[in-house]
Every structure is written in C-alpha cells, then in structure tokens.
Amino acid sequence: MHAAPPASVAVPGGSGSVVVRRVVASDNSCLFNAVGYVVERSRDKASHLRRVIAETVAGDPEEYSEAFLGKPNKEYCAWIKDPQKWGGAIELSILSRYFGREIAAYDVQTKRCDVYGQDAGYEERVMLIYDGLHYDALAVAAFEGAPEDVDITMFDTHGSEADSIGRAAAELVAKSHEARQFTDTANFTLRCGVCQLGVKGEKEALEHAKATGHQNFGEY
Incomplete structure (x- = not known):
C-alpha cells in the first residue's frame, strides 16, 4: 500500500507557508499552461506560448537546426503549434530564455530537478512538477488551503529563502514519488486510439507513430 500523495509541504522557516501543487488540465498542453500559471498566473497561455516558440525557432534556423530539433526547422514550427503535441526540454529551454527566468x-x-536557464544569470526562478506524462505548476501558498489568487510563483534564484523553497519542493517531489504519483514511461502500456494496437513504453509508441502516422494513444 502506497502512502497518500501530499497536498503540500511546509517551507522551512517560512512562517507557515507551504509549497503546493497547482493542477492544470491534462489536454496535451499542460507544459505550456503550467508555465503560463507560474509566470503570468494564467492556465490559458498554451496557444500563445506555442506561437512564441515557433517564432523563436523560425527566427534562428542555425541554432535550431534539424540536428537539435529532431526534425527540420519548418516542420518543427508547424508541429509545435498543433495543440495535440506535447512539449518537453526544448520548449522549456526556449521559454526560460523568452521570460528571462530559470x-x-x-x-x-527520478526525483531529479532540471533547471533551464541556470547559467544565464537570471535573478528569478519558477517551478514545475512532472509525473512522466503531465506537468503541473508549483507555487508557495501563505498557508495550507490558501486561495490561489495569493500564490507566489516566482522566487529569487539565490539566498536562504530560495534554498528553503527548493528544499520544500524537493520534499514534495520525494513524497509524491513514495506515493507512486508518476508514470513509468519506459514500461507503461498504451493503446493506439486509431488502430487499437497495444504497445509498451514510450519507445514503442514513438516507433508505431513513426510507422503509421497515428498519434492518439491512451493508457490501459
């Protein structure tokens, strides 16, 4: 029996403040809407941020080459604007630079934390949490159960407060791991929504998509 997933974790020395997970919709645009929440306090930024990324990539075909993107620059730009396509590391690195924040x-x-924009000298940081398939936002609430409209989502990158918030976020992630609040994308089972074929893991799903053009998968 797994532990119950934590709703929040207290910030050490934070006078009752807690790091809390703020859920965004599971609609293939969770990364963009999670970033929208922590930077602009909106869960409805996906189409705008997809356009930002496409324009950034189209504007620098040398940096954003086929070798970097995994597909030709023009093809990637059309692909990322499709609301059914997921974002990942490339998109987070571009959004970090666009917003000027880590x-x-x-x-x-894995309980790992990847920090995009870490070497760029940015003074503020925002936080996301990823379960293998889905991104949510992380925020600091004044107390457990505090309303979202008083969330703090941007923090100094350095200093004692930043360290305390980082420790609380890491503890929330560790407790979520203990509660098995993640999907093992190497071994999970998926069914193709087009032809109903069952596949195991992200690798097989990608191979099937490449071979057939089918893009609609669901867990089963």
Whole structure:
C-alpha cells in the first residue's frame, strides 16, 4: 500500500507557508499552461506560448537546426503549434530564455530537478512538477488551503529563502514519488486510439507513430 500523495509541504522557516501543487488540465498542453500559471498566473497561455516558440525557432534556423530539433526547422514550427503535441526540454529551454527566468522542472519518478536557464544569470526562478506524462505548476501558498489568487510563483534564484523553497519542493517531489504519483514511461502500456494496437513504453509508441502516422494513444 502506497502512502497518500501530499497536498503540500511546509517551507522551512517560512512562517507557515507551504509549497503546493497547482493542477492544470491534462489536454496535451499542460507544459505550456503550467508555465503560463507560474509566470503570468494564467492556465490559458498554451496557444500563445506555442506561437512564441515557433517564432523563436523560425527566427534562428542555425541554432535550431534539424540536428537539435529532431526534425527540420519548418516542420518543427508547424508541429509545435498543433495543440495535440506535447512539449518537453526544448520548449522549456526556449521559454526560460523568452521570460528571462530559470524554470526548475522536478521529475517525480527520478526525483531529479532540471533547471533551464541556470547559467544565464537570471535573478528569478519558477517551478514545475512532472509525473512522466503531465506537468503541473508549483507555487508557495501563505498557508495550507490558501486561495490561489495569493500564490507566489516566482522566487529569487539565490539566498536562504530560495534554498528553503527548493528544499520544500524537493520534499514534495520525494513524497509524491513514495506515493507512486508518476508514470513509468519506459514500461507503461498504451493503446493506439486509431488502430487499437497495444504497445509498451514510450519507445514503442514513438516507433508505431513513426510507422503509421497515428498519434492518439491512451493508457490501459
């Protein structure tokens, strides 16, 4: 029996403040809407941020080459504007630069934190949490159960407060891991929504998509 997933974790020395997970919709645009929440306090920024990324990539075909993107520049730009396509590391690195802030992405399965823009000298950081399939936002609430409209989502990158918030976020991730609040994308089972074929893991799903053009998968 797994532990119950935590709703929040207290910030050490934070006078009752807590790091809390703010859920965004599971609609293939969760990364963009999670970033929208932590930077602009909106869960409805996906189409705008997809356009920002496409324009950034189209504007610098040398940096954003086929070798970097995994597909030709023009093809990638059309692909990322499709609301059914997921974002990942490339998109987070571009959004970090666009907003001029570090984006700390915590992975529940590995308990690792990847910080995009870490070497750019940005003074503020925002936080996301990822369960293998889905991104949510992380925020600091004044107390457990505090309303979202008083969330703090941007923090100094350095200093004692930043360290305390980082420790609380890492603890929330560790407790979420203990509660198995993640999907093992190497071994999970998926069914193709087009032809109903069952596949195991992200690798097989990608191979099937490449071979058939089918893009609609669901867990089963």
